[in-house]
Amino acid sequence: MADHLNLNEEQQMLLETIDEFTKGEVRPGAGERDLERTFPEDVWEGLAELGLMGVAYPEEVGGVGLGWLTHALVVESLARGCAATAMTFVAHANLAMGAIATAGSDEQKERWMEELCSGETLGALALGAGEVLAGPAAEGVTASKSGDGWVLQGTAATVVNGSRAALLVVHANVEGGGSGLFVVRGDAVGLGRGASHHTSGLRAADYADVTFEGVAVPAADTLPGDADAIVRGVLDASRVSLAAIAVGIARDAFDRTIDYSKERQMFGRRLADFDGTLEKFSTMASATESARRLLYAAATAQDGGDGYASIATMAQLHAARVAHDVAYEAVQIFGGYGYCHEYAVERLQRDAKMVEIGVDETAFARRALARELAAI
Amino acid sequence: MSNASTLHEEARIVNGILGEAAQAVRDRSREIAEQVIAPNAVRYDEEGCFPKEAIDALNDAGYMSMIIPKEYGGFGGSNVDLCSMLLEVNKVCASAGVIASVHSSLCVYPLKTFGSETVKQKYLPKLATCELLGAYCLTEPEAGSDAANQRTTAELDGDHYVLNGSKIFITTGKEAGLFIVFARTSKEDKPAKGISCFVVEADTPGLTVGKAEIKMGIKASSTTEIHFDNCRVPAENLIGERGRGFNIAMEILNGGRVGIACQGAGIHAGIIEELDAFTKSETRNGKPLAYQQDVAWTMSELIAEHDAAEALIFRAACARDREPNPIRECSTAKLFSSQACNRAARRAMQIMGLKGAVRGNRVERFYRDARITEIYEGTSEVQKIVIARTI
Numbered sequence A: 001m002a003d004h005l006n007l008n009e010e011q012q013m014l015l016e017t018i019d020e021f022t023k024g025e026v027r028p029g030a031g032e033r034d035l036e037r038t039f040p041e042d043v044w045e046g047l048a049e050l051g052l053m054g055v056a057y058p059e060e061v062g063g064v065g066l067g068w069l070t071h072a073l074v075v076e077s078l079a080r081g082c083a084a085t086a087m088t089f090v091a092h093a094n095l096a097m098g099a100i101a102t103a104g105s106d107e108q109k110e111r112w113m114e115e116l117c118s119g120e121t122l123g124a125l126a127l128g129a130g131e132v133l134a135g136p137a138a139e140g141v142t143a144s145k146s147g148d149g150w151v152l153q154g155t156a157a158t159v160v161n162g163s164r165a166a167l168l169v170v171h172a173n174v175e176g177g178g179s180g181l182f183v184v185r186g187d188a189v190g191l192g193r194g195a196s197h198h199t200s201g202l203r204a205a206d207y208a209d210v211t212f213e214g215v216a217v218p219a220a221d222t223l224p225g226d227a228d229a230i231v232r233g234v235l236d237a238s239r240v241s242l243a244a245i246a247v248g249i250a251r252d253a254f255d256r257t258i259d260y261s262k263e264r265q266m267f268g269r270r271l272a273d274f275d276g277t278l279e280k281f282s283t284m285a286s287a288t289e290s291a292r293r294l295l296y297a298a299a300t301a302q303d304g305g306d307g308y309a310s311i312a313t314m315a316q317l318h319a320a321r322v323a324h325d326v327a328y329e330a331v332q333i334f335g336g337y338g339y340c341h342e343y344a345v346e347r348l349q350r351d352a353k354m355v356e357i358g359v360d361e362t363a364f365a366r367r368a369l370a371r372e373l374a375a376i
Numbered sequence B: 001m002s003n004a005s006t007l008h009e010e011a012r013i014v015n016g017i018l019g020e021a022a023q024a025v026r027d028r029s030r031e032i033a034e035q036v037i038a039p040n041a042v043r044y045d046e047e048g049c050f051p052k053e054a055i056d057a058l059n060d061a062g063y064m065s066m067i068i069p070k071e072y073g074g075f076g077g078s079n080v081d082l083c084s085m086l087l088e089v090n091k092v093c094a095s096a097g098v099i100a101s102v103h104s105s106l107c108v109y110p111l112k113t114f115g116s117e118t119v120k121q122k123y124l125p126k127l128a129t130c131e132l133l134g135a136y137c138l139t140e141p142e143a144g145s146d147a148a149n150q151r152t153t154a155e156l157d158g159d160h161y162v163l164n165g166s167k168i169f170i171t172t173g174k175e176a177g178l179f180i181v182f183a184r185t186s187k188e189d190k191p192a193k194g195i196s197c198f199v200v201e202a203d204t205p206g207l208t209v210g211k212a213e214i215k216m217g218i219k220a221s222s223t224t225e226i227h228f229d230n231c232r233v234p235a236e237n238l239i240g241e242r243g244r245g246f247n248i249a250m251e252i253l254n255g256g257r258v259g260i261a262c263q264g265a266g267i268h269a270g271i272i273e274e275l276d277a278f279t280k281s282e283t284r285n286g287k288p289l290a291y292q293q294d295v296a297w298t299m300s301e302l303i304a305e306h307d308a309a310e311a312l313i314f315r316a317a318c319a320r321d322r323e324p325n326p327i328r329e330c331s332t333a334k335l336f337s338s339q340a341c342n343r344a345a346r347r348a349m350q351i352m353g354l355k356g357a358v359r360g361n362r363v364e365r366f367y368r369d370a371r372i373t374e375i376y377e378g379t380s381e382v383q384k385i386v387i388a389r390t391i
């Protein structure tokens, strides 16, 4: 329970709703989706019906206006049922929506936020400018001026929701210097999508390359402001959500471990009765709880406004490590069964590893954090 | 036999300086691994199919008969030779690695060590040519780490034993021609007593292959249930003394653990090779990733742990060439090597990012394969219990 958070009634109700949804709708198909690499279609529709995509965003733009802590709790809950679904949600609700909500003009927000908040349109953020994310050797996307508008050329690598998104916010290098943010419809002429990458974990999430071959973007569809700074802000916000996915995985792994250890009998005892197992429980529990507290602290700071980037990075770093440690230990405690798909914990370990990799893709953020802390 | 006969020789081997024969095995194994197995390894993992070319090539070289004495048509090699081969095979394909290890360590070994002359004559030549592939059936749903809790029974009926019960998680279950099987021959007060060991041909009526597991890794190595339903086995197929099965099972596993340690260190070596190539070709801020300090530090730790694992493995192999059942040497090699290769996989994937996390990449495959080494042939916890008893 998140009772130490002093949630108001509305938040608590919402949390109960999402927990129930996770249990009933998200969790049951998670193993199958992992095996088949299928996008959580039904789950997505259900989530849209619950109206949770815009939990963090103000009501004026179609959101729920409950802030980032609530958002983090939703992500955590989803991840307890299926981390890949949570990742899909984060790419949509943090990355795509975040860029538009922070940078869009009133007119632009009006145009795009509602369909994103309602979940009618799936969004993605395509990072195609080198400065912010030292991604895996992507050639990047370049925007050149053409009449009133712009033309996009190039590739954005491994975009989450990349092969399916109907609305993409593209961060591209601008010819002649700087970068810009361009909003593109999925069916734009010249927009191509690679097949979803066959990843080790988070297999139901969609990581695909998106290509732009002379995609025209009218001036009205570019987001105003300093694109690098906007993207950095959106990524800071997403770090809290990635920490929430990690915490969700760790909690799921821990809960499953406790249940299993109470059932499994050996040497005339329950597995839960061995000293060594108890020692593992306490290590797993304290790690998970520390990650959870740090997550909530980061999300609360995020609601407070400025100056939460460092704690967000710390929460992500810590939670991702904890998720892997805990999921790894869960596999160990399940023994041979832990190695088999049927018992789910091997999936949690693979998912945790993908979340941990996310930490290094933001090596940039890690360096920034270290520099800030050491004042160098 | 190229036994390490003196301490001096053993010291050289533990330092990685193999004798001529073992070095020849290692070199040839590396060639087979690189030329025949590596090109197929990704496909084996994707399709989850039996690694046929790999096992065929090892068989052609005589290495599937590595520890079978020459008089039974075997290669007549030592445990050092066996490890030299397994390290190289696992470096490119951990599924082929475990199939080869189980065949020799868990099937050939008990037959040649505890089997009667009749049984040896009957089966060793066929195992030597891979006409029969070997498997080992100890685990049951209620008897994993607690292996003494066997429920499968074997009742003497005339000159046959009648087997009833079910085994799970049997490596090579689908393809094996010969099974080493443990079953209860009497109800004693002490659960470890009253268990006996048998050798059972796959086509014996009453033996059926059940469900295959969908696993995280070693996908080209089948893992199945094996059911015995009034399965009649000739009494001469009893391996070792009746009622001594549990001790036999443990001694077999003790040797098998060195094979799994080789799996870990082989995987570990493959990861280092992959990471080395990646960090030298990938650049950050204009210089190879390999020269970035945190990356170089990680690489150094991976190398230190790999070298330590290999030293423990050759220490164990030498010990096994000298005495039948060296517990501490085998369990420390398995415990350390399995944990180290998992650390290596996790850290290598971290450095490689998504490139190391997509199917088709060796680090991704080895990240999943590595995980099993801490689980089978005695979990890490079991190794710790066993090692603690040697103090």
Ligand SMILES: Cc1cc2nc3c(=O)[nH]c(=O)nc-3n(C[C@H](O)[C@H](O)[C@H](O)COP(=O)(O)OP(=O)(O)OC[C@H]3O[C@@H](n4cnc5c(N)ncnc54)[C@H](O)[C@@H]3O)c2cc1C
Binding pocket: A264, A266, A267, A271, A274, A276, A277, A332, A333, A334, A335, A336, A337, A339, B102, B135, B136, B137, B138, B139, B141, B143, B144, B145, B146, B168, B169, B170, B171, B172, B215, B223, B372, B375, B376, B377, B378, B379, B380, B381, B382, B385
């Ligand atoms: C892919 C694969 C292939 C396999 N191949 C074979 C094969 O060919 N033949 C065969 O016979 N078996 C095989 N096995 C079975 C394997 O050896 C067992 O899974 C292993 O011994 C663990 O048993 P278990 O799965 O029942 O786990 P359990 O014994 O239930 O263990 C669960 C947890 O309890 C821990 N534990 C156990 N004992 C203690 C204790 N005393 N104190 C504290 N903690 C303890 C374990 O370390 C583990 O963490 C295979 C398994 C797999 C997954």
